[in-house]
Amino acid sequence: MAAARSASWAFEEVTVKNKAALKHNMDLVMFTGGDLSDTNLPNYGQSDSCYLCTAQDNVQTNHMKTFNVPIIYRSPLISAIKQQRKQQDRMKKDFTPTLLDFGPVRIQLARHFGFCYGVENAIEIAFKTVDENEGKRIFLLSEMIHNPQVNNDLLSRGVKFLMDTSGRQLIPWDELSADDIVIIPAFGTTLEIEGRLQDMGITPLQYNTTCPFVERVWNKAEQIAAKEYTVIVHGKPKHEETRATFSHSRHHTPTVVVKDMEETHRLAAYILGTQPAEQFYEEFKGQYSEGFDVTKHLQRVGVVNQTTMLASETQAIADYIKQTIQEKYQLADNQVAERFADTRDTLCYATNDNQTAVTGMLEEEADLAIVVGGYNSSNTSHLVELCEEKLPTYFVSSEEKLLSRDEVLHWDFHHHQELHSTQFLPQKETPATILLTSGASCPDAIVEGVIRKLLSFYGLEHKVNEAIETFG
Ligand code: SF4
Numbered sequence: 001m002a003a004a005r006s007a008s009w010a011f012e013e014v015t016v017k018n019k020a021a022l023k024h025n026m027d028l029v030m031f032t033g034g035d036l037s038d039t040n041l042p043n044y045g046q047s048d049s050c051y052l053c054t055a056q057d058n059v060q061t062n063h064m065k066t067f068n069v070p071i072i073y074r075s076p077l078i079s080a081i082k083q084q085r086k087q088q089d090r091m092k093k094d095f096t097p098t099l100l101d102f103g104p105v106r107i108q109l110a111r112h113f114g115f116c117y118g119v120e121n122a123i124e125i126a127f128k129t130v131d132e133n134e135g136k137r138i139f140l141l142s143e144m145i146h147n148p149q150v151n152n153d154l155l156s157r158g159v160k161f162l163m164d165t166s167g168r169q170l171i172p173w174d175e176l177s178a179d180d181i182v183i184i185p186a187f188g189t190t191l192e193i194e195g196r197l198q199d200m201g202i203t204p205l206q207y208n209t210t211c212p213f214v215e216r217v218w219n220k221a222e223q224i225a226a227k228e229y230t231v232i233v234h235g236k237p238k239h240e241e242t243r244a245t246f247s248h249s250r251h252h253t254p255t256v257v258v259k260d261m262e263e264t265h266r267l268a269a270y271i272l273g274t275q276p277a278e279q280f281y282e283e284f285k286g287q288y289s290e291g292f293d294v295t296k297h298l299q300r301v302g303v304v305n306q307t308t309m310l311a312s313e314t315q316a317i318a319d320y321i322k323q324t325i326q327e328k329y330q331l332a333d334n335q336v337a338e339r340f341a342d343t344r345d346t347l348c349y350a351t352n353d354n355q356t357a358v359t360g361m362l363e364e365e366a367d368l369a370i371v372v373g374g375y376n377s378s379n380t381s382h383l384v385e386l387c388e389e390k391l392p393t394y395f396v397s398s399e400e401k402l403l404s405r406d407e408v409l410h411w412d413f414h415h416h417q418e419l420h421s422t423q424f425l426p427q428k429e430t431p432a433t434i435l436l437t438s439g440a441s442c443p444d445a446i447v448e449g450v451i452r453k454l455l456s457f458y459g460l461e462h463k464v465n466e467a468i469e470t471f472g
Helices: 019-024 076-088 117-132 148-156 191-199 212-226 240-250 261-272 277-283 311-329 333-338 349-361 378-388 444-456 463-471
Strands: 012-014 061-063 098-101 105-109 138-140 181-183 230-234 255-258 301-305 368-372 393-396 407-412 417-422 432-438
Touching: 076 098, 076 444, 076 463, 105 444, 117 138, 117 148, 117 181, 117 212, 117 349, 191 240, 212 230, 212 240, 212 301, 230 240, 230 311, 240 255, 255 261, 261 277, 261 311, 301 311, 311 333, 311 349, 349 378, 349 432, 368 378, 368 444, 378 393, 378 432, 393 407, 432 444, 444 463
Parallel strands: 105 432, 138 181, 230 255, 230 301, 368 393, 368 432
Antiparallel strands: 012 061, 098 105, 407 417
16 A cells, blocks of 8 residues: 555665654655665755755765666666666766767767656556555546556556546546545645545545655745745646645745746736736736735745746746845845745756756757657656757657658647658768657656667667667
8 A cells, every 4th residue: 555645755774864854754855965776866965955845954865765667667778878877977967968879870868867756656656556456446636647658557457537637627526435546646736635535535645646856845835934925836837736836835825826937027017016916816817826915925925836847947037036026125135035035946856857968968969859758748848948949859759759760740849739740850871860868757668669760760770789788
């Protein structure tokens, strides 16, 4: 049986139990350096602080928990490459890509991509729950993660989704009974849904796969709230995670969601008082907490964000709000904290590492980039956004989208449509160089599938096994 909230984040080989762990009711909260696991956790720990709550505790561990993820999601090639890179660079300082030189086609593979801690944790809990509860009805509140293969695999095991990703009900609540199992996805859920499940006799957190890095955002919002700041959430208002964060935050303090810099500019106009207050309620409909008073609740604010946003955008939004507050109240730099909570962004380590790895990858000369992931995956779309700034980029959900050497189906996330493009591979004699990465919910097996398909267009499929031996 899966564990209740926070109890499943036990880490292995804990050397020091810490205050932060007690606070979060965990065995251990975070780490300072050491040998990181296959889940590629970050090396933020150099400062002896708790990554989840920023508490200053002496936190040490040697190994993070490793997860039992179905073998079909693993790739011998990618595992061998990741393992070699990890051995060469244990503290993850080197974000240059790995070159796979197959002669006519060269692939620059990002230093960091694929399943993150939260996704592996969610997959382990979900499949274990299915295995251990034969005969019981098992529901997921919505897609567990934003990857079609993983979600389809769960559906094929009899799991049903109660809602779609935008919160539209697929199965009425009244069809559930107290005997049913409901799994909370990695994005977490709202307090309202937790309450609803409780009322039906279903223990809401018994099968909880909420990622600790999402819970960290909730903790940050609560900390800000305790100091009487309003919370501004930078996130996609309809995204499951942002809806959950909004719900948790508004429980403690007035909260408003902004999705991008354009909305931030519009919110800033209300901070400055240059827009009539009554327009706010129409303009930000559905994005502010009940009782939000725009004339009072934008005087003292702090910013948290969905864990998968673009790092540069979150930074720019926080800076802009800070500057606006400073201008409105004529604050000197040393007075800003009176009205602007100084929060580090609440992006998760996987988002940070994947985006940094893309930046490193983009330093290389290349003809095109391929980004692999679910079309509704927020973190993947931001990797696409970064690549698009530099070169032609194709966002594909699997190798099946690579139709031939000349044709590809790919997702245009700006306009939410799948496009059919031709001649996506360079039509030249010199080697084609392709940058390749994937989102945090994409199985490595799919990335290997993409590599195999690309090689097949050049008659080089057999080279994959050679590459496994080279890196193995
Ligand atoms: S992308 Fe980040 S927040 Fe989301 S599940 Fe992975 S580690 Fe957790």
